[in-house]
Amino acid sequence: MIGSLRIMLVAIGMSGAAGITSAQTFGDPENGEVLYQQCSGCHAVGEGARNKVGPLLNGIFGRTAATIEGFRYSNAFRRAGSKGLEWHAEELDVFLENPKQLVPGTRMSFRGLKEASDRADVIAYLRQYSDSPSDIPEADPTATATDHDLAPEILALVGDAEYGEYLSSECTTCHQVDGSDEGIPSITLWPQEDFVVAMHAYKNKRRAHPVMNMIAGRLNEEEIAALAAYFANLEN
Numbered sequence: 001m002i003g004s005l006r007i008m009l010v011a012i013g014m015s016g017a018a019g020i021t022s023a024q025t026f027g028d029p030e031n032g033e034v035l036y037q038q039c040s041g042c043h044a045v046g047e048g049a050r051n052k053v054g055p056l057l058n059g060i061f062g063r064t065a066a067t068i069e070g071f072r073y074s075n076a077f078r079r080a081g082s083k084g085l086e087w088h089a090e091e092l093d094v095f096l097e098n099p100k101q102l103v104p105g106t107r108m109s110f111r112g113l114k115e116a117s118d119r120a121d122v123i124a125y126l127r128q129y130s131d132s133p134s135d136i137p138e139a140d141p142t143a144t145a146t147d148h149d150l151a152p153e154i155l156a157l158v159g160d161a162e163y164g165e166y167l168s169s170e171c172t173t174c175h176q177v178d179g180s181d182e183g184i185p186s187i188t189l190w191p192q193e194d195f196v197v198a199m200h201a202y203k204n205k206r207r208a209h210p211v212m213n214m215i216a217g218r219l220n221e222e223e224i225a226a227l228a229a230y231f232a233n234l235e236n
Contacts, residue, residue, distance in 0.1 A: 032121035
């Protein structure tokens, strides 16, 4: 069991999301241009760019996913866009590491860039073609379970653990039900209040993580309570 909510707020989710947190950590756009050749067969960027197999990438920073006119997006991307996925440095970092991690079901076959420095360089290159680049603020690493303003009635909800088990498949694609924390923190046997506070922090985007923001944003209060009840008492 993880003893501190702070660990989860900083590290939960996909490990690649830590690669980009602010404009100051951007990489080398010249090297990014070289690396971008891996993308250029499907995506165009720069003067005269048009949609190809993939959508053009001019103006990508701050743009909601699946909103380029005239491009036929997959259902997976349309769903992601409708749930509020917006392209900033952090989302691009997660996506470039493993597209299917951020948008499950995408048609994109790119295997991803595993080196954080390579992803930073490509993002720096793409950033040159956005008029108003923007980034997600870095999450506060000192946050604890008491740093919240959730209504008492939300914390008092008694979750249905059986329903939580039904909902848990999306969580357990990354988090291990046996409690192991290799590569990603464990959430097994977590105190229910800590779990609820963390999930609402992602749902309300007080904690920035593109995958967790999207997943938590799809859950209502009863569903979060149900997941908390399930994981709090999960037997290994």
